[in-house]
Amino acid sequence: MEAPRSATAALVAVFVCALAFAAGCGDDSGPGREQLTWIDTPDVVVPPGLKTDRILRGDVRNDSNKKLRIEAAKVRVYDDRGHRIKGSATFAAGYLHSLYPPTRGPSNVPDYELERIGKIATIDAGKSAQITVSWREPKGRRTAARIDYGTGSLRIPPEAKTRRERNF
Amino acid sequence: MSVLRIGIVAAGVVALIALMLPAGAGAHAERATFFPDPNQGDFPTYRTDGPSLVVCKPNSRYRIAQIADPDLRRYNEELLSRCTFRDIQAAVNRAANGYRILVLPGVYYEKPSNGPAPAGCEDVYQRTANGQFALSYEEHRQCPNAQNLIAVLGDTDGDRICDSKCNIQIEGTGDGPEDVRINGQKTKLNVIRADRADGIYIKNMTVWYSDFNNIYVLETNGFRIDQVVSRYSREYGILSFTSDHGIYENCEASHSGDSGLYPGSGPNARHGQPDVHGHVYGIEIRHCVSHHNTIGESGTAGNGTWSHDNVFRNNAIGITTDSFAGGHPGMPQDSSKWSHNLIYSNNNNIFTDDRDAYCQNTPWEERDNRKVCPTFQVPVGTGLLIAGGNANKVEENYVFDNWRNGTMLFWVPAALRGENDSEKTYDTSSNNQYLRNCMSTRPFDLSAVDFTTCEGTRDSNGKDFWWDEEEGNDCVEEQAGCVDNDTQFGNCWSGNQGFDGETPSSDPVDVLLPMCPGLDVFRPGNADKQAFLVPCATWDPMTNTDPPGCDWFTTPPEP
Numbered sequence: 070m071e072a073p074r075s076a077t078a079a080l081v082a083v084f085v086c087a088l089a090f091a092a093g094c095g096d097d098s099g100p101g102r103e104q105l106t107w108i109d110t111p112d113v114v115v116p117p118g119l120k121t122d123r124i125l126r127g128d129v130r131n132d133s134n135k136k137l138r139i140e141a142a143k144v145r146v147y148d149d150r151g152h153r154i155k156g157s158a159t160f161a162a163g164y165l166h167s168l169y170p171p172t173r174g175p176s177n178v179p180d181y182e183l184e185r186i187g188k189i190a191t192i193d194a195g196k197s198a199q200i201t202v203s204w205r206e207p208k209g210r211r212t213a214a215r216i217d218y219g220t221g222s223l224r225i226p227p228e229a230k231t232r233r234e235r236n237f
Numbered sequence: 238m239s240v241l242r243i244g245i246v247a248a249g250v251v252a253l254i255a256l257m258l259p260a261g262a263g264a265h266a267e268r269a270t271f272f273p274d275p276n277q278g279d280f281p282t283y284r285t286d287g288p289s290l291v292v293c294k295p296n297s298r299y300r301i302a303q304i305a306d307p308d309l310r311r312y313n314e315e316l317l318s319r320c321t322f323r324d325i326q327a328a329v330n331r332a333a334n335g336y337r338i339l340v341l342p343g344v345y346y347e348k349p350s351n352g353p354a355p356a357g358c359e360d361v362y363q364r365t366a367n368g369q370f371a372l373s374y375e376e377h378r379q380c381p382n383a384q385n386l387i388a389v390l391g392d393t394d395g396d397r398i399c400d401s402k403c404n405i406q407i408e409g410t411g412d413g414p415e416d417v418r419i420n421g422q423k424t425k426l427n428v429i430r431a432d433r434a435d436g437i438y439i440k441n442m443t444v445w446y447s448d449f450n451n452i453y454v455l456e457t458n459g460f461r462i463d464q465v466v467s468r469y470s471r472e473y474g475i476l477s478f479t480s481d482h483g484i485y486e487n488c489e490a491s492h493s494g495d496s497g498l499y500p501g502s503g504p505n506a507r508h509g510q511p512d513v514h515g516h517v518y519g520i521e522i523r524h525c526v527s528h529h530n531t532i533g534e535s536g537t538a539g540n541g542t543w544s545h546d547n548v549f550r551n552n553a554i555g556i557t558t559d560s561f562a563g564g565h566p567g568m569p570q571d572s573s574k575w576s577h578n579l580i581y582s583n584n585n586n587i588f589t590d591d592r593d594a595y596c597q598n599t600p601w602e603e604r605d606n607r608k609v610c611p612t613f614q615v616p617v618g619t620g621l622l623i624a625g626g627n628a629n630k631v632e633e634n635y636v637f638d639n640w641r642n643g644t645m646l647f648w649v650p651a652a653l654r655g656e657n658d659s660e661k662t663y664d665t666s667s668n669n670q671y672l673r674n675c676m677s678t679r680p681f682d683l684s685a686v687d688f689t690t691c692e693g694t695r696d697s698n699g700k701d702f703w704w705d706e707e708e709g710n711d712c713v714e715e716q717a718g719c720v721d722n723d724t725q726f727g728n729c730w731s732g733n734q735g736f737d738g739e740t741p742s743s744d745p746v747d748v749l750l751p752m753c754p755g756l757d758v759f760r761p762g763n764a765d766k767q768a769f770l771v772p773c774a775t776w777d778p779m780t781n782t783d784p785p786g787c788d789w790f791t792t793p794p795e796p
Contacts, residue, residue: 116769116786118793124768124786141775157775157784164624164770165561165653169266170472170495170612171777175368185563185655187774203772203786 104133104221108197113230123213124203125225131192139190139198139218146204147222149214156204156213161187266371270456270479271397272505272566273435275512275519278458280482281436284406288336290328293320294343301342304412313341313410325407325419326350326387337406340442342416350382351424358383370426370449374456377432385430385453386421392433397456404436404459414443414466414489421446423471423602427453435459445469448601450476451493458482468492469606473499474530479566480504481519488525495612496535497527497552503540505567508714509628518543518574526550529585531611532557538567548579548683554615555583555639560625560665563655569665569714571627575634577688580620581679581696582638587611588790593782614776616641616789618699625649625665627709628726632672633688636698637679640793643698643741644671646728647770648707648762660718663759666728667709670753673732676701676741677796691734697796701741702730702750705770707762727755 111127131137139160146156167174167186183189190198204213212230216223298317304310316339322328324347328338354362358380361372365383372384374392381388389407391399407429409417419442421428426449431437436459443466444451451467454460454477461484467474474490476499477483483500490497504519511517520542527533533549536542539558549555556578560569586592587609596610604610616622618641623629625648636643648666651658675691677698708727712719731753735741743750745763772786783790 112764112768114765114768116788118788118791119786122786124772126764126768126771155785157772157781157786159771159775161653161771161774162650163648163653163767164774165649166613166774168562168564172779173368173612175266181655182563185653201768201771203775203784205785 103223104131104137105129105139105192105218105223106132107223107226110226110229113225121206122203123206123230124201125216125229126199126201127229128197128199129192129223130197131194134194136194137190137192137220139192139220141188141190143219144202145217146202146213147215147217148207148211150211152207152211154204154207154213156202158200158202158216159187160184160190160198160200162199266369267455267478268371268373270502270566272479273397273456273458273481275481275504275506277398278435278482279514280484280516280521281404281438281459281461283438283440283461283463284337288333289339290322290331290336291316291320291339291341292322292325292328292345293317293341294323294345297341297343300411300416304342304416306412309412316341316410324349326382329387329389329402329405329407332402332405334401334403335405337408340407340409340417342409342411343418345417345419346422347386347419350386351422354383355380365426374432377430382425384426386419386425386427387429389429389431389434389437391435391457397433399433399435399458402434404438405434406438406440407442408438409441411441414441414464417442419444421448421451423448426450429453431455431457431460433457437461438463440464442466443468447471449473452476454478454480454483456480460484461486463487466490467497470494471601472612474527475499476501477520478502482516483520485520485522486524490525490527490533491529492607492609493530494610495530496532497530498522498525498534500534500536500539500542502538502565502567503536503542503573505538505540505714507541507572509572517541521545522547528552529607529609531587531609531613532615533583535559536570536573537562538565538570539573540567540571542573543576544574544578545576546578549620550579550582551585552583553585553587553611553617554619554622555580556621557615558623558626558629560649560654565654568654568656569625569627569649569651571714572629573626574630574632575621576630576632578634579680579683579686580634580636580639580643583620584618584638584640584792586617586790586792588614588617588782590782593778597779611778614773614789616645616773617791618642618793619645620698621645623666623669625654626669627665628668630670630672631674632670633674635675635678635680635686635688635693636701637677637696639698640795641699642703643676643701645703647705647767648709658717661712663707663710663761664712664719665709666705666707667711668723668726668755669728670726670755671702671730671733672753674734676733676735678734678736691738693736695736697736698742699793699796700744701733701735702743704728704743704745704750705762705766706745706749706760707767708756708758708760710759711757724757725754727751727757729753729755
């Protein structure tokens with residue numbers, strides 16, 4: 070394909086994606102659209118001293134046919150009205166800290182170190198990774214509903230929250 | 238093959254692997270390092286004779302005149318007549334094995350060390366300026382002051398064993414550590430670097446203002462830091478790494494952005510067994526006070542270290558040891574002991590919004606000495622945290638007035654330290670013993686404490702003991718997979734007392750804390766408790782100072 074056709078095709082793809090987003094892109098209930106899916110219903114817990122905060126832990130599977138590289142820093146949490154709310158994410162399986170002080174590391178940290186400290190996840194097609202996302206619930210009746218990871222999004226299953234929050 | 242030999246070989250293997258990884262020392266870049274042979278070398282002893290060189294400043298005479306003790310004043314006056322050096326580094330350069338360097342009262346800026354790059358060192362200086370801190374040993378030999386105000390480098394033939402400038406004693410001659418002050422002026426990563434400098438003895442001086450370590454001991458078999466005051470380091474007050482037969486004693490360490498004292502990558506070969514000299518612990522920290530740091534004492538892979546008769550107070554957290562970071566030889570952490578320490582009032586919250594803003598907006602060079610900016614995140618209000626450690630003993634300490642928890646113990650998955658052997662996933666947080674500690678009780682007299690009793694006034698911790706309830710597998714560190722060579726011990730709590738004989742408070746409740754010797758049965762722990770820790774990993778002092786889900790940075794209410 071020559072260059073102009075290629076550019077046209079790219080524009081069409083962007084447009085289609087934009088339409089899909091407007092139609093609810095980010096909701097993983099849509100068939101075949103999302104790259105990551107929950108393997109099981111994630112757990113959501115409420116830290117004892119932080120009643121407005123939530124911590125979600127779950128395993129996601131790469132249902133696309135290509136390797137995905139997800140950056141924790143690009144993960145966003147949105148409420149049920151589409152507003153972004155304060156959140157953080159990590160792919161680390163537990164608490165740890167970086168080898169380098171956060172303000173004094175080398176400019177180019179290799180991927181294996183970024184993976185170790187949970188700042189990125191590289192997930193082969195069909196494989197899974199654990200993700201922890203925390204957020205601060207918005208005031209009022211709104212609630213966190215969607216986790217955007219840059220190239221797609223995951224719905225936060227309401228049953229995950231209701232199931233666990235009752236325990237606290 | 239003996240256990241010790243296995244340990245040495247394993248250390249070598251770890252170090253070889255580390256050659257392919259970004260190595261770490263105290264969480265900063267360092268060359269790949271190797272443990273000294275524990276059956277060689279020993280703890281240095283103080284010497285009052287032997288060849289010596291004298292260092293002084295133009296105003297030393299005036300300062301000597303202020304010394305109250307007439308004998309000590311006369312001794313210094315005699316030394317002054319022999320003074321031939323204005324800078325400590327110059328004396329180090331002249332010294333041979335076994336020399337004493339006698340430093341007369343004065344303030345030492347070591348200006349020649351801050352000069353431009355010598356011929357042949359331009360590239361090393363430039364790389365350092367660019368933040369590439371991991372120089373080879375040979376580069377340090379070639380350019381000793383690229384990163385260090387004072388460098389003592391003892392290996393000349395590359396076999397990692399000291400053969401030149403060994404057993405050097407650098408000693409302030411005043412009537413206290415404040416009389417000799419080495420001021421790093423925030424210009425160098427390290428104020429004093431002792432690298433493969435076996436037998437080094439540093440005594441009776443104050444060290445200030447390093448960009449990383451005020452005193453840095455690396456790959457050294459035999460060192461002693463005695464009567465040293467270490468303040469205002471951007472990162473570490475006194476740090477040792479892959480070293481053995483070392484003593485920190487009679488020291489005061491304060492206002493460091495990471496740790497006052499850091500015995501990291503401690504001797505790994507012993508695993509609780511004595512070396513040929515009979516020493517179970519290769520690093521000893523005693524009679525020190527560490528305060529107003531982010532962490533009083535810490536040590537990633539802080540193995541084989543015995544801290545006793547110290548005070549850890551008014552830090553954000555008193556003590557930590559962990560298996561978090563990759564690139565630290567000797568993982569996972571094991572076989573250290575804390576006994577007869579006072580661990581209290583570690584509620585100094587340096588993670589407040591005000592401090593965050595100050596640290597974000599004030600360059601290091603311009604910061605107020607006493608406004609510590611934290612390098613890493615910690616659970617403010619905690620006395621002692623063992624994160625992914627094995628076979629440690631916490632014995633007969635007074636632990637009080639730490640508003641979150643007196644002690645914390647939790648599992649660290651092996652993958653987080655870069656361990657890819659999946660059978661080792663649960664190889665941490667096993668066999669730690671908490672014995673006869675006095676909790677939530679302030680002794681009547683802090684200067685005269687009987688650690689065999691538990692008497693004083695109530696001064697509660699938030700919870701005396703916090704545990705994530707994980708009991709790790711007992712995996713032999715040096716073998717692939719998880720080879721269990723222990724069927725006896727588990728994490729356990731025995732003989733501890735709360736105020737006035739009460740049962741110490743705990744999470745989980747007391748009946749769920751196993752009595753010693755513990756239950757040697759693997760269990761994965763409480764998933765919710767472990768989940769509460771994870772968001773704290775996303776802390777960043779510039780971009781994420783208050784991660785949702787993490788309560789570590791809020792001062793807990795006073796219990």
